[in-house]
Amino acid sequence: MACKINSTKLAIYVITQNTETKEYLMVFQYANDGSLYKYLRKNFCDLTWQAKLEILKNISY
Known part of the structure; x- marks a missing residue:
């Protein structure tokens, strides 16, 4: 998975959920x-x- 901001890709290393707050x-x-x-x-x-x-569009895919 990758994130684009101003045509630069930032790697997403992990997506997790806090078990206590349920926040991602x-x-x-x-x-x-x-x-x-x-x-x-x-x-x-x-x-x-x-x-x-x-910006929102670029980081959403």
């Missing part, structure tokens, strides 16, 4: 440019909805 956890390859969370916190207001949807 994903462990990705290290991203040199930082996490998607930090990127969105910094740039969310400057991104168009089209750009946000493109």
